[in-house]
Structure formats: C-alpha cells, structure tokens
Amino acid sequence: MENLVLEFINSIFLQLPTSSTPLGSANPWIKGIIGSTFGIVGIAIVLNLFNAVIRKKMIDQEKIKRLLKEVRSWQKERMQAFRSKDQEKIDELGKKSAYMNKMNMEVMQLNMKPMMITFAPFLLIFYLLLPHMFSYTVALSPIPLDIIPGNFFHLTCTTDDLKKQDHICNQENEMYLWSWYFLSSVAVSGIIMRVTKTSMSLD
DSSP: OHHHHHHHHHHHGGGOTTOSSOSSBSSOSSOSHHHHHHHHHHHHHHHHHHHHHHHHHHSOHHHHHHHHHHHHHHHHHHHHHHHHTOHHHHHHHHTTHHHHHHHHHHHHHHHHTTHHHHHHHHHIIIIIIHHHHSBSEEEEOSSOOOOSSSSSOOSBOOHHHHHTOSSSOSSTTEEEHHHHHHHHHHHHHHHHHHHTTOOSOOO
16 A cells, blocks of 8 residues: 555646646557546556555564554554553553554555566556556546645546646546556555455454
8 A cells, every 4th residue: 555655646746736747648548538447447447456465475474463563553552541540451561662663664665665676667567658658637537526625636637627628638627647547556456456455454
C-alpha cells in the first residue's frame, strides 16, 4: 500500500488546474473512452501484480505478520488499560513502548525494501509510457468526484474546465488519467494482495 501513496503524491502535480502540461496526449495510441477505461484498469492490475510478486520475494511474510500481531496486541491491551484507568497496567505496558516502537520501525523497513525495485519502473511507465498511450481523460464518472476541499487538484472535469476550451476535457465528470489509474489501483490492490498472500492483514 505504501506504493499507492507515493504514486499518488508523485502524480497529482501533473494534473493541477493551473498545469500547462497535464498527464496524457492529444493524439494517444489508444483512442476511445471504453478502451482507455479498461486499459488503465489492466495496467493497474499488472503493476499491482508486479509489486505483489516483488513483495513476496523480498519480504518474510510470516515475520512481518508476527511483528504486526505482537504490536497490535500490545496496542489493544494498552487501550483497554487506559479505558479501565488501570494505572498499574498502563505503567507496565509503557515500559514496552521503546521495544514496540523498534518493532514498528522494523515493519516499516521491511515494507520499504520492495520500493527499491518497484519505484523506478513505475516512474518510467507512469510518466514516459502512459502519457503517450492515453488521452488526458480516460473514464467517465456518473457523478462529480471533486470532494477534496479547495482547488488544488481535480479528480473529474468540472464545468469550469470545459469553458477553458483547451481540449483536455470533452464533457463534465470525465476522469483524468492519473485519477482513474489511482482509483483503479486502490480497487484492485487489496484483492491482489489477498490472492498473493502479501496483505498486511493478520487474517
């Protein structure tokens, strides 16, 4: 999941309302909203599978689950102690804080290892390949998705975007390339991680 956050951060600046070079092409290789919509979903699946395979090869899944189970068990026990105002238990559990922080840090380091391999290919694909393959907008939402406050960036085209006549948005609620990829990736990542048994879940 850490890759998704970094992918999102590294892509939003390309689709700022004030950007003169949004992600996408005026003459893409793949034309048509249907082909683009499913094409992006397919690419999101492939990249998430690649990430899952790398995680499976580089991370000891049993070790990370054992660490997570111990940390979460301690957090749950500590929360119960706070709720019951059991000061003796709070103090006892507090002595383990440094050890638990160390284990949390180890979990983070284990999760960061695959990024050394996956981050560079993602950048090459997302910034050098996809903008030539697809148009600026690649999907159509039935409702507006600009729920984030402010005017920092948009997920879907607005009526104001249509008035610009810059040929980026063709109709209201069209979804930008980066936003549809991001939502598609979020949608498939959980399923792929469960199927490949690389999920952070303890189930």
